[in-house]
Amino acid sequence: MALRVGVIGGGQLARMMIAPAVELGLDLRVLAEDEGMSAQLAATAVGDYRDLEAVRAFVKDVDVVTFDHEHVPQDVLRALVDEGVAVHPGPDALQFAQDKLVMRARLAGLGVPQPDWAAVHDAAELQAFLDDHDGRGVVKTPRGGYDGKGVRVVRAATEAQDWFDQLPEGEALLVEELVAFVRELAQQVARRPSGEIVAYPVVETVQRDGVCAEVIAPAPAAGERLARVAEGIGRSIAEGLGVTGMLAVELFETDDERILVNELAMRPHNSGHWSQDGAVTGQFEQHLRAVADLPLGDASPRAAWSVMVNILGGPTEGALGDRFAAAMAEHPSAKIHTYGKAPRPGRKVGHVNVSGDDLDDAVYVARAAAAHFLD
Numbered sequence: 001m002a003l004r005v006g007v008i009g010g011g012q013l014a015r016m017m018i019a020p021a022v023e024l025g026l027d028l029r030v031l032a033e034d035e036g037m038s039a040q041l042a043a044t045a046v047g048d049y050r051d052l053e054a055v056r057a058f059v060k061d062v063d064v065v066t067f068d069h070e071h072v073p074q075d076v077l078r079a080l081v082d083e084g085v086a087v088h089p090g091p092d093a094l095q096f097a098q099d100k101l102v103m104r105a106r107l108a109g110l111g112v113p114q115p116d117w118a119a120v121h122d123a124a125e126l127q128a129f130l131d132d133h134d135g136r137g138v139v140k141t142p143r144g145g146y147d148g149k150g151v152r153v154v155r156a157a158t159e160a161q162d163w164f165d166q167l168p169e170g171e172a173l174l175v176e177e178l179v180a181f182v183r184e185l186a187q188q189v190a191r192r193p194s195g196e197i198v199a200y201p202v203v204e205t206v207q208r209d210g211v212c213a214e215v216i217a218p219a220p221a222a223g224e225r226l227a228r229v230a231e232g233i234g235r236s237i238a239e240g241l242g243v244t245g246m247l248a249v250e251l252f253e254t255d256d257e258r259i260l261v262n263e264l265a266m267r268p269h270n271s272g273h274w275s276q277d278g279a280v281t282g283q284f285e286q287h288l289r290a291v292a293d294l295p296l297g298d299a300s301p302r303a304a305w306s307v308m309v310n311i312l313g314g315p316t317e318g319a320l321g322d323r324f325a326a327a328m329a330e331h332p333s334a335k336i337h338t339y340g341k342a343p344r345p346g347r348k349v350g351h352v353n354v355s356g357d358d359l360d361d362a363v364y365v366a367r368a369a370a371a372h373f374l375d
Helices: 018-024 052-059 074-082 091-098 100-110 123-131 157-166 224-241 283-291 320-330 359-371
Strands: 004-008 027-032 043-046 064-067 117-120 137-140 151-154 173-176 181-191 197-199 203-208 211-217 245-254 259-265 305-312 335-338 348-356
Touching: 004 052, 018 027, 018 283, 027 052, 043 052, 052 074, 064 283, 074 091, 091 100, 091 224, 091 259, 100 173, 100 224, 100 259, 117 123, 123 137, 123 157, 123 173, 137 157, 151 157, 157 173, 181 224, 181 259, 181 283, 197 224, 211 359, 224 245, 224 259, 245 283, 305 359, 320 335, 320 359, 348 359
Parallel strands: 004 027, 004 064, 027 043
Antiparallel strands: 117 173, 137 151, 137 173, 181 197, 181 203, 181 245, 203 211, 211 305, 245 259, 305 348, 335 348
């Protein structure tokens, strides 16, 4: 019988695991939040990932559980582990991707370079931090934020008062120094339960309005030292936190050549979409190999450069599918991936990958092909 991998969450990351699961001979099953989600082709159940009984019913028919997102509550995860379910990544690791305050404290214990930070319970504590950091800081809600949500740059504590007003008693917000970075990077590694680790090349990510818009692999002008340091950080975090599956470490490169950890994701990640077409083993296949404890694949690039451009929003008229023919005819080297989502301003509805020997040409083709799906 084929190994049955259950994915909790029916979004585009689960969708993009379907093809590699078929190629690896794995039986992929998905617990989707609603009918008609991106991964509906593999959705064998619909239910609330916060409901232990719904999750229990789903995992009865799988051999290993993994995730499309990090939002499954700790009590649900720990109940599964207590009942003997193989969960990858497990709750002990996943907690550091679920709570940014817990993450910051643990990374400090590992000696990983990161921005100055503090847990602040009220406006007075926040103002004290701002006063010590040139009057500016980045305030984050510890849980639930992504793609720029739950993040504010503030210059006065009063600018976060509404968040303090909503805090449960005894809880805190996270404040970090406003890092003077020259660019954002991302380092991906994969780790299987037996301990084997492979690393992808460090990439440059371009953010617009808090959302990843483009990725260049490998990061341009990333010398041997930068690549070595970024990979070392990724490996140290994967081993130190006991991550199983894909790990993405979002990084800042500063103007004084430091590399600081921004955030973590323990799943396939937007910064790794380029690898679907640009690496020997793409991140979705690699994640499945890792959680199934199969030998990991070669993470080497297939070409000198790969560029990923997100399709954000989509067309205001007509369907995404109407745009494929023109994009494919004009840019035959572009690999187009869409997520089965209805267009909406700012929404990630797909991405385009282009690989080649000339970076400028790859950037141009990826942007031009993605533009066919926008108005």
